[in-house]
Amino acid sequence: MEKGNPEAGVTPGFQAVGDQGKGESGRAIPAFERVAILGLGQMGGSFALAARQRELGRFFSGFSRSPETRAEAVRRGLVDEAPDRVEVCVEGASLVYLAAPVRSIESLLRQIRGHLSAGVLLTDTGSTKVEIVRDVETLGLSASFVGGHPMCGTERAGLEAADAHLFEGATYVLTPTASTPPARLAQARQMVTALGSRVLELSPELHDRAVAAISHLPHVLAHALLLLAGQRQAAGEPVFELAAGSFRSGTRVAGSNPQMWSDIFASNRTEVLRALDEILALLYRLRAEIAADDLAALQATLEEARALQEKVRR
């Protein structure tokens, strides 16, 4: 082991910290002795900032495949160290926070599984959960793992998009299964609450189905809108010049990383296709109402949508 645990001999896991570590309820927020963050993009970087600010851990080790990102994370004080081997990063950690893109998670799990401490809480931020939970079970890591998905990413990417307040007020999904130990789930819930997020527990299957509609589909639509604008502009229409609020908000998320999103669509293929088929059916319904010049039906449909928007806002 190149770099040891700076507080060797301390049992990994929760430790009550001082007054600053008390939550709103007055109960002590448990601190992890040693936190390993795998992936130092927007999510991993934000977790480092938030966890430090909220004294969720004592020593932070970070890992990224990019030497520049590792150096930057140490330089900016997000982590105390950033070893170039992921096995070293997780050594002695009581919390391993996997904030890598969905398609990297399986290989990271393979690399670290022989190097995890007993009692470690292993959690991830992957945008889809069924595949990852299956990998965790296959690799025999279920006793440590609680799947997670903080619903607060933005279209910005990388360490420079890290934000200490990213998690505040967000819904943070946890996806325990029958093989998740209750103690691990309790730890994960406390961690999420300490970040200022609201816990929502879902099965991996229900999570993937719901996010296909509420998150993955808006990304598909944003990309399609941009492709349409490109076709029109190429055909001589001045659509780029005409793009105003509705187009900009409808396409905002298409600025997200293309590789990350093709991976997300692929890893949630069945549910993304289901959501796509449902929106296609709704678009045909709206098309029929417009084509029929049935203003009453059309207005009722738009009214229905607006009423739903009020419910989502609350």
Add this chain to the structure above:
Amino acid sequence: MEKGNPEAGVTPGFQAVGDQGKGESGRAIPAFERVAILGLGQMGGSFALAARQRELGRFFSGFSRSPETRAEAVRRGLVDEAPDRVEVCVEGASLVYLAAPVRSIESLLRQIRGHLSAGVLLTDTGSTKVEIVRDVETLGLSASFVGGHPMCGTERAGLEAADAHLFEGATYVLTPTASTPPARLAQARQMVTALGSRVLELSPELHDRAVAAISHLPHVLAHALLLLAGQRQAAGEPVFELAAGSFRSGTRVAGSNPQMWSDIFASNRTEVLRALDEILALLYRLRAEIAADDLAALQATLEEARALQEKVRR
């Protein structure tokens, strides 16, 4: 005539005003002696605020079908008077700014046509242009009219959403035709420039085709996304709780007025259907790439969309 022009005897039209009326170029911005604003919603109210601030007119008369809105517009000083008859409002006006919903414009044109001054500039803010330009020609008003569409409305409605800065930096479409007198077009261009907007001249047909893709279609998609979320929530999925940035920005514009938007879709039916068919084809293309698990094709498509977004941003 119940209320006369307070500066009777002054020829309606442009008058150079003092130093405060000089544009960035140093040229005097022409002022209209008497401005009539028909429709006191977000667009009419914003025009009143901006036109007063930029000394685009000397006396402002406003009309709304709602007595409360008329009283509020006078109380807040947006207009100097707000008569309860539209014919009175336009009497003696050198500029008539029609900021009513698309489906109200034809009846307003019928009501005012016998009451317009010679040399008046008549312009509108309707979201579609082919129908309105046809009505204008039928009613024999082409010598006064220049169609307009400021690309800066938001999902907020009513006088309370009026904003003196709404037009600044926006693209403002003008849709002259073969029967538009060059002097009227020149006046309209000066008015738009004085508001701080960029003029874009398009034929009514090209305008309607382009806005169907760039504005009307994003509204259709936003409504469809909300209807899908409503179906899922009704089926027991916690999608409302999971709604994060991508869903909120993708559905933001669905808060717009349902009657206004059913009217817009109906008055641009052919082009909205064409845009819908194009986005359906693109969604099937994305569906096929996801279904085939063709990550290279999918990633290339997302990359293409992101590159287009960069172009739109500029």
